[in-house]
Amino acid sequence: HNIKYYKSVDSTNNVSKLLAQQNAEEGTILISEEQGNGKGRLSRGWFSPSRKGIWFSLILRPNFLPQEAPKCTLMAAVAISKAIRSVTGVEVGIKWPNDILYEGKKLVGILTEMNAEMERINYIIIGMGINVNITHAEVPEEIRDSATSLLQITGKKISRVELLCAILAELENEYVIIREKGFSPILDEWKKFSVTLGQEIKVIGINETFHGKAVNIDDYGALLVDTGNKIERVLAGDVSIRP
Ligand code: BTN
Structure with missing residues (x-):
């Protein structure tokens, strides 16, 4: 090594x-x-x-x-x-x-x-x-x-x-x-x-901020967030567990 x-x-x-x-x-x-x-x-x-x-x-x-x-x-x-x-x-x-x-x-x-x-x-x-x-x-x-x-x-x-x-x-x-x-x-x-999955979260993206429930993570490691009307796929950014 x-x-x-x-x-x-x-x-x-x-x-x-x-x-x-x-x-x-x-x-x-x-x-x-x-x-x-x-x-x-x-x-x-x-x-x-x-x-x-x-x-x-x-x-x-x-x-x-x-x-x-x-x-x-x-x-x-x-x-x-x-x-x-x-x-x-x-x-x-x-x-x-x-x-x-x-x-x-x-x-x-x-x-x-x-x-x-x-x-x-x-x-x-x-x-x-x-x-x-x-x-x-x-x-x-x-x-x-x-x-x-x-x-x-x-x-x-x-x-x-x-x-x-x-x-x-x-x-x-x-x-x-x-x-x-x-x-x-x-x-x-x-x-x-994970302490993120199943939580109501705030996603702080580069251009936008939104709320939703962290429902899953996909095969690429992206976070899937249910905003109520659709599933957003989050590739980068910060999440806050307090909505
Ligand atoms: C974060 O913002 O959470 C990431 C921090 C990563 C720190 C490590 S320490 C070793 C390596 N060298 C760096 O300059 N940063 C990473």
Whole structure:
């Protein structure tokens, strides 16, 4: 396995992108103790203090169509949720598409970035940030009440190495399942962790906002929302569980 370890980078996703462009092989992992400019979704930042979390990116080159890329995000969310449960016993939930929550607070974020040419995926970078040993006081005030960490949940320091090993084993396992059996076993697992399905939600899209009931997720990983007069298919955006 190809694991690249850094003390500090701007963003593990950015460095991974450069490596992928230089033909880094599938399965390459890039991990850093800290990120000077960690990236979140929707142009937000990601708080990544040194040695307090697991900040890493995985390069994949799946044989998917570009519109299937969200499968990678769902796969990562399932793998991380299972690893957290097995190592710490903490029962997390997944909010579509990629937030891992505990009691409504964010524990893990996933940022998937893709490069495609001629309708084929060239590479996918799955960036994962797991808040492990961050205390409540260390968190910037703006996000203090919407974020959490395994230390805050369990009251104990958690071994980042042990958790990372479990996450990598789960990721590999899930990726093999997708290749051999297709995506539906992962989707079934995702649904068991979901805190979104069955809820009345607000969808905050790029151009519009609407309300409805999250009824299902399709084979591409899109969320299906029943607005009362039709089923909307949501591919990207944010959902709020409070309608
Ligand atoms: C989100 O907004 O929820 C996604 C956050 C993703 C954070 C991770 S940390 C490792 C990787 N590198 C980055 O710059 N971002 C992702």
